[in-house]
Amino acid sequence: MNRFMQELTKGLWKELPPFRLLLGLCPVLAVTKSASSGIGMGMAVLFVLTLSNMLISMVRNIIPSKVRIACFITISATLVVAVELLMQAYAYPLYLQLGIFVPLIVVNCIILGRAEAFAAKNPVHLAIADGLGMGLGFTMSLTFLGSIREILGAGTWFGHPVMWDGFQPFTIMVEAPGAFLCLGLTLAAMNYGTHRQIMKKSREGSEELPASPCGGCRACAMGRNKD
Amino acid sequence: MSNSNNDILLAISTPPFWHCGRTIRKNSIHTLLALVPAVILSLIQWGVPAARVMALSIVTALVTEAVCQTLMKQKLSQDNGTAAITGLLLAFLLPASAPWWLVIIASAGAMGIGRMAFGGYGANQVNATLVGWALVFVSFPLYMDPNASLLQTTLIDPLLRAKYFGGAAVADFPLSDLLLGRQLGGLGAVQSGALFVGGMYLALRGIIRWEVPFSFLVGVFLSASAFHLANPELYAGPLFHIFSGSTVLAAFFLATEDSCSPHRRLPMLLYGLTGGVLVLLIRTFGMYTDGAPFAVMLINLLAPMFALIRSHPFGTVPGKARQTSKTEGGTRA
Numbered sequence: 001m002n003r004f005m006q007e008l009t010k011g012l013w014k015e016l017p018p019f020r021l022l023l024g025l026c027p028v029l030a031v032t033k034s035a036s037s038g039i040g041m042g043m044a045v046l047f048v049l050t051l052s053n054m055l056i057s058m059v060r061n062i063i064p065s066k067v068r069i070a071c072f073i074t075i076s077a078t079l080v081v082a083v084e085l086l087m088q089a090y091a092y093p094l095y096l097q098l099g100i101f102v103p104l105i106v107v108n109c110i111i112l113g114r115a116e117a118f119a120a121k122n123p124v125h126l127a128i129a130d131g132l133g134m135g136l137g138f139t140m141s142l143t144f145l146g147s148i149r150e151i152l153g154a155g156t157w158f159g160h161p162v163m164w165d166g167f168q169p170f171t172i173m174v175e176a177p178g179a180f181l182c183l184g185l186t187l188a189a190m191n192y193g194t195h196r197q198i199m200k201k202s203r204e205g206s207e208e209l210p211a212s213p214c215g216g217c218r219a220c221a222m223g224r225n226k227d
Numbered sequence: 228m229s230n231s232n233n234d235i236l237l238a239i240s241t242p243p244f245w246h247c248g249r250t251i252r253k254n255s256i257h258t259l260l261a262l263v264p265a266v267i268l269s270l271i272q273w274g275v276p277a278a279r280v281m282a283l284s285i286v287t288a289l290v291t292e293a294v295c296q297t298l299m300k301q302k303l304s305q306d307n308g309t310a311a312i313t314g315l316l317l318a319f320l321l322p323a324s325a326p327w328w329l330v331i332i333a334s335a336g337a338m339g340i341g342r343m344a345f346g347g348y349g350a351n352q353v354n355a356t357l358v359g360w361a362l363v364f365v366s367f368p369l370y371m372d373p374n375a376s377l378l379q380t381t382l383i384d385p386l387l388r389a390k391y392f393g394g395a396a397v398a399d400f401p402l403s404d405l406l407l408g409r410q411l412g413g414l415g416a417v418q419s420g421a422l423f424v425g426g427m428y429l430a431l432r433g434i435i436r437w438e439v440p441f442s443f444l445v446g447v448f449l450s451a452s453a454f455h456l457a458n459p460e461l462y463a464g465p466l467f468h469i470f471s472g473s474t475v476l477a478a479f480f481l482a483t484e485d486s487c488s489p490h491r492r493l494p495m496l497l498y499g500l501t502g503g504v505l506v507l508l509i510r511t512f513g514m515y516t517d518g519a520p521f522a523v524m525l526i527n528l529l530a531p532m533f534a535l536i537r538s539h540p541f542g543t544v545p546g547k548a549r550q551t552s553k554t555e556g557g558t559r560a
Contacts, residue, residue: 172366
């Protein structure tokens with residue numbers, strides 16, 4: 001159970017998909033024009049990611065490793081079609097808003113990445129935890145970015161006006177350059193915070209290698225050790 | 228270099244030991260000097276509102292730079308004048324009627340996102356001035372449009388007229404009006420004549436390399452001639468395109484920013500030429516009337532590509548030089 005919680009929570013901050021792993025950036029940049037489309041896209045990915053992780057983990061011992069990628073894609077494509085049909089039936093406006101990016105979840109690298117890196121090597125319950133955690137982290141990040149861009153770019157949040165009366169919407173934030181600006185500044189802020197934490201820790205003189213700020217390659221920490 | 232003469236410090240330094248005396252500060256002073264005629268003409272034309280926009284833009288740029296440098300624990304460098312130039316050039320691109328918050332957003336964006344986010348002067352890939360300009364131009368098109376704002380003026384925007392009524396509509400637009408800035412647009416960018424004089428001064432002093440503005444204007448001239456010869460009814464002539472809008476400002480002051488333009492003669496010529504052609508393409512086929520600032524942003528991004536065109540090292544044969552470098556790389560790997 002402890003391991004389960006660990007896999008579940010790592011996607012929420014330590015390996016937050018778009019900001020720490022930098023995976024699945026295509027929808028992060030493209031559909032975060034508003035908080036609601038961000039949350040919708042996040043939910044779709046959450047659904048696909050959890051189920052694909054579960055299915056892949058179940059069949060991981062049956063698939064020959066040479067054709068595993070094809071199998072992963074078949075499984076996730078099936079799930080994406082299911083999501084697409086469900087969206088058309090129950091959330092048609094959202095489906096229109098997200099457009100091509102729903103079918104594109106198939107080739108979203110976060111689905112394949114988690115399948116290859118985690119689900120194909122771990123038992124079912126851990127794979128589900130990983131998918132849930134990553135999906136929740138992804139939804140959180142998309143909603144966060146979407147909120148910033150919607151508040152600055154349109155003066156609303158989930159469609160409700162939140163800014164003062166004379167507010168001039170900052171239109172560039174809901175255009176494509178705004179997505180890059182927001183993502184870049186968020187990444188910079190997160191890296192700065194992590195860097196400061198590490199510095200603080202190493203100043204306190206802990207012997208342990210500090211966690212790498214960039215998703216776990218630990219190259220920087222190792223480089224620092226060599227010096 | 229930073230040690231003053233009073234320090235008794237026997238430092239070992241690498242060559243070059245001989246220094247020509249050029250500093251960023253001196254370059255900035257010459258650039259500001261070159262902008263003075265345009266400032267005076269725009270003050271005569273627009274009066275106090277123009278002075279307000281320019282002052283606010285410069286002050287915001289200086290303050291933003293100081294704040295960012297304090298946060299980044301860098302040495303304060305407001306005295307080298309580069310921030311002031313960025314602020315002034317940005318003000319040149321804004322209309323005289325720009326509201327105060329628009330000027331502050333543009334100027335803070337130019338320094339904050341355009342320059343300091345990349346690490347400071349000389350580290351930015353795209354001209355910082357244009358980043359600030361694009362930020363407000365895309366966000367607040369209504370306030371950036373001198374036609375729609377409350378300027379009490381009878382001037383017309385020649386580029387707007389050329390775009391929507393064809394080249395024939397501006398065929399009798401007097402060149403002297405264009406040169407003296409009697410056209411509607413950014414408050415200083417339209418002072419083509421004054422900017423041309425200032426730009427020539429910079430080029431002759433060697434502050435900017437002549438290749439970039441020259442080939443930029445040649446690019447505009449050639450492509451405008453091609454369009455004009457193909458259909459003079461629809462497309463305005465080459466001189467009109469050179470002296471209308473912000474072409475001259477872009478050629479002499481924006482495209483030449485040190486960190487965003489390539490070195491060497493051939494890359495610089497190609498860089499400018501591409502920019503000139505892009506100006507005409509955006510003006511003719513794009514959705515914006517004045518393509519010059521966007522064209523400069525695009526060639527700024529292309530500058531690293533142009534910089535790949537190198538001459539071979541002295542004393543080697545081109546083909547052989549490449550081979551040796553390949554084997555060197557092989558052994559290292």
